Amino acid sequence: xxxxxxxxxxxxxxxxxxxxxxxxxxxxxxxxxxxxxxxxxxxxxxxxxxxxxxxxxxxxxxxxxxxxxxxxxxxxxxxxxxxxxxxxxxxxxxxxxxxxxxxxxxxxxxxxxxxxxxxxxxxxxxxxxxxxxxxxxxxxxxxxxxxxxxxxxxxxxxxxxxxxxx
Amino acid sequence: xxxxxxxxxxxxxxxxxxxxxxxxxxxxxxxxxxxxxxxxxxxxxxxxxxxxxxxxxxxxxxxxxxxxxxxxxxxxxxxxxxxxxxxxxxxxxxxxxxxxxxxxxxxxxxxxxxxxxxxxxxxxxxxxxxxxxxxxxxxxxxxxxxxxxxxxxxxxxxxxxxxxxx
Numbered sequence: 001x002x003x004x005x006x007x008x009x010x011x012x013x014x015x016x017x018x019x020x021x022x023x024x025x026x027x028x029x030x031x032x033x034x035x036x037x038x039x040x041x042x043x044x045x046x047x048x049x050x051x052x053x054x055x056x057x058x059x060x061x062x063x064x065x066x067x068x069x070x071x072x073x074x075x076x077x078x079x080x081x082x083x084x085x086x087x088x089x090x091x092x093x094x095x096x097x098x099x100x101x102x103x104x105x106x107x108x109x110x111x112x113x114x115x116x117x118x119x120x121x122x123x124x125x126x127x128x129x130x131x132x133x134x135x136x137x138x139x140x141x142x143x144x145x146x147x148x149x150x151x152x153x154x155x156x157x158x159x160x161x162x163x164x165x166x
Numbered sequence: 167x168x169x170x171x172x173x174x175x176x177x178x179x180x181x182x183x184x185x186x187x188x189x190x191x192x193x194x195x196x197x198x199x200x201x202x203x204x205x206x207x208x209x210x211x212x213x214x215x216x217x218x219x220x221x222x223x224x225x226x227x228x229x230x231x232x233x234x235x236x237x238x239x240x241x242x243x244x245x246x247x248x249x250x251x252x253x254x255x256x257x258x259x260x261x262x263x264x265x266x267x268x269x270x271x272x273x274x275x276x277x278x279x280x281x282x283x284x285x286x287x288x289x290x291x292x293x294x295x296x297x298x299x300x301x302x303x304x305x306x307x308x309x310x311x312x313x314x315x316x317x318x319x320x321x322x323x324x325x326x327x328x329x330x331x332x
Contacts, residue, residue: 049245
């Protein structure tokens with residue numbers, strides 16, 4: 001699998017191992033109204049020390065990386081599709097939208113951190129189904145975000161997503 | 167590796183495959199001043215159709231998921247460390263900071279999208295070294311961010327990171 005490119009680059013694949021699992025009341029795909037959903041991240045004590053979450057409660061929000069595990073690899077899109085299956089909207093490339101049927105089936109979502117009890121994290125507004133494997137948890141820090149006034153995006157897509165959280 | 171949990175959960179590991187590589191003038195780890203760094207994402211035509219990036223230029227910023235490929239798996243931290251190696255700062259759990267020596271060695275960073283030329287993306291402010299394998303590219307959309315006024319984080323950590331971009 002190794003393809004040596006100049007500069008030490010590699011196109012090696014590698015194996016990722018869940019560090020926990022999402023427990024959510026949502027068990028089947030739903031488009032909207034994720035903002036009020038309470039969920040739990042059960043982190044794996046075999047993969048993390050108890051102090052892996054030390055100081056996490058200093059942050060109001062998390063960034064969670066997870067695996068869209070219910071999407072078969074054969075369903076992934078490598079070209080473009082209509083957002084949300086709506087043919088009235090322009091086609092967008094898979095990298096220009098956040099559809100789950102994407103190469104590597106990796107999700108990245110922000111959510112509120114409501115509480116920490118050992119390796120159990122209580123969250124709100126996480127758009128991941130029950131049983132979703134968690135690959136990473138990071139603190140949400142403003143310094144890593146672009147300034148809101150610098151962000152440009154299509155207004156029609158924003159309108160199509162307006163009920164996503166609330 | 168399968169461990170069946172209730173509710174269809176799984177702790178299966180799975181293999182991720184780079185969809186491209188970062189070309190950057192930065193070839194060795196550097197802490198700060200990433201904001202002005204221009205880089206290129208060379209996406210892989212064997213893994214993506216040309217229209218995988220259709221409409222991407224409607225967005226000002228990207229979210230890039232990548233592999234910290236220079237970190238040996240044996241170096242990953244499963245407990246807590248002082249941020250940036252500074253013993254004057256309180257220890258933080260690996261999940262409460264964005265250190266690269268983390269389980270699964272996954273990075274998530276935002277950057278400006280400067281231009282699109284086929285499967286070549288020109289970006290600015292991406293904090294990834296030359297040769298970094300790219301696992302996913304997503305558009306940056308405000309609706310998926312928490313409201314800035316709701317975000318709480320430690321002021322001392324914010325101060326320690328103040329030169330990260332500029």
